[in-house]
Amino acid sequence: MESRNTSAPETASSGGALVLAWLFVGVPLLWGISQTFIKALALFNS
Amino acid sequence: MTEASLLDRSRTIAGPGYNRWLIPPAALAIHLAIGQAYAFSVFNKPLGSLISGDPANPAPDDWTPGQIGWTFSIAIVLLGLSAAVFGKWLERVGPRKAMMAASLCFGGGFLIGSLGVHLHSLALLYLGYGVVGGIGLGIGYISPVSTLIKWFPDRKGVATGMAIMGFGGGAMIGSPLAVALMDHFKGSAPQGVAPTFIVMGIIYLLFMQFGVWTIRVPADDWAPEGYVPSTEHDAMITTGNVSADNAIKTPQFWLLWVVLLTNVTAGIGVLETASPLIQNTFSEAAMGTGRGVTAAAAAGFVGLLSLFNLLGRFFWSSASDKLGRKTTYAIYFILGIILYALIPTLGAGLQLTLYVVAACVIISMYGGGFATAPAYLSDLFGKYQVGAIHGRLLTAWSTAGVLGPLIVHTLSEHAKEQNLAGAAAYQNVFYTMAGVLVVGLLANLAVRPVKEEYYEKGPVTIEAGGH
Structure with missing residues (x-):
């Protein structure tokens, strides 16, 4: 979770x-x- | 709920827990698509032999390379102009609506262009791929930039580097895709170009929809977890906000304009001549029988430069988060001046490996210059209208797109008149480009923090989830 304006955790579906x-x-x-x-x-094979 | 409302900024505000790492793929979907523009040259020969059917023996009514070349030039000029014109609109309506407009223009440009190819109307080709497609390029290029900066205030260079890297990668996808499609459709239409344009237009339109519907703007009070804006005052990172209209009144904007102009002009100098450059410098006459650089190897050199162009966009832009933008550009210029001045000597000494390494480093910094620009602008002018300011800065790219090739062609023609061959034929190009970079270095050194008189008075709405 990256937001300070929320407490909702990231879910498996977001992963x-x-x-x-x-x-x-x-x-x-x-x-x-x-x-x-x-x-x-x-170029390297020339 | 109408379709239009789904595109509105207010409908794109991220909900709680939204993972910000979904934003770079959304941005990449746009840039990977519009980056196809740099692979337009793959159509040159087929477009030049639509009537004769034989690129080696064009018919009198076939389009000339010069006429076809204008299609790309128009698209790049329109890229800069539309980015400048539509930047403020983008800040107002948000990234989703802008990305939708970009996808319709870019995909639609292909479709109109295909009609031009089918009817053999150069004007329609210019209107489609050049004008309409070019507008899609400009809007698409800037559409995710300010959103990325708002999502990644702690890693601005990384975020914009990832997106703008996509523009470099777009040509790598667009070129083999076009070749495969033209091969597939060869039997049903002259050179298979018109149906290829139709299919590519539809593919890109659909591919860009992923970006349209994935993009989100952060809520007003959002910040990355644990992010604490630095309390150490870095004078080169503003705490104020400057509008796009005020930004162009500052010397900083025009200094950065010169910085981008010179960096791109010099890079185009290498990109424009890459294939003949390496073949003529390391020819069989110079290297010995069976040891010269062949056309296939030269194509490999061009491919290698494309890879470093792409990698440089991400590497240098990410490094700028640690080094600072001004220092990063100073590295581009100082290292660039040294390498440009050195390349003729490496060519004359037939040092092929070192020559290739030097060219790759130069091109990585060319790409890096594009990718670092948005973060530099954000540092100097704030996040308020950074997308619009970036759009206006891109007119430097359009100018360089004309200036770079002009310098290269003029000096190459002059060298031909003097019967110069091998490395000597290009030394003036490289020395001139080193001089161009000196101008850029001086402009970069002159960049100072923006005066407070240009700041917006009172609180501004950083147009994220504001309305």
Whole structure:
């Protein structure tokens, strides 16, 4: 819990939402990074 | 309950216990989408051969590279202009409505652009991807910034760095996605471009909805647990609040404008020429038969620069939370001047590894400059209208988008006329960019705390959950 204006604790569902939210943006980002990394390897293979 | 009311700021106030770490993914959903703009060049060849069907042999009526290039330029200019124009509106209506507008403009821009491609109308392509899409870029870019700063007063650099990192990552997703889609649709439309635009427009529109519906603003009295604003007075972090209209009357705003302009101009100098730069500097003639940098390896170099552009956004912006913004920018400039001045020597000495390392560090600081700017603004002007002030600062980016390539092309042409080859052909570019960074360093050193006369009088509503 991060708020000083509330006493409600974070729930397990908020933890699950957090994981899903980061997966939603993290998976495409990691895919993009991996594609770029593969391309970048050509520099070291030359 | 109407749809419009769901978009209102008042409907986005976070409830008790809301986890603030949900905000960065919401911001990333927007920035990962609009960051596609930096991958627009993947469409250059297909757009230039819609009639002939053969990029190597364009038909007389095919669009020229220059005509196609304007699409991206218009989008970047509109990014800066719309960020400046719509910044205050964003502060008033809140991030959700702004993100929705950005998603409609950015996705809609693709759809209008696809019609332009289908009808082979350059004007429609400019209007769609350039103007409408560019407005989506500008609104989208600034939409999560002030919200992140309000959620992370203790880690402003980390938070904005994460979001703006997404803009760097967007091109890494957009480029292979576009290639795959064009390949898929090749048989059904010229070069597969028009259907690719339609699919990408829809994908981005939907992807951005995640940000729209996840974003929340903190309640007025919210603060992170255990957060105690520093009692040690740091003169470079204001306790007051300056409006966007007053901010542009201060010398600090214009000094930061020069800081961003010079940092971006210099970085674009490397990015613009990366592929021919490394191929010509480390050519077979210079390195020996079979040892020169090939086109594929040069593409790898460009990819490596993209990775460091992305990593630098997060690394440097996060580091600025510890180092302070002014010190961080001083590092960008001092280290940048040294590296820019060194690169021609490394090229002439055929020091490929050191050359690549130097370029990667330079590009990491280019990305870092973008990501550190919002926190610097928040330190100097307060949280009140930091999104709107950031929007106005981004006109420096638009200016650099014209100035950087202009410097590079002018100096490269001059070198060609003098028959300079290899590393020598680019040395004036790097020395000039080192000079540009000296200007930025001086501007950064001149930044002082904003005078109290510019502060808002009386209490201000930091537009979080205020209304």
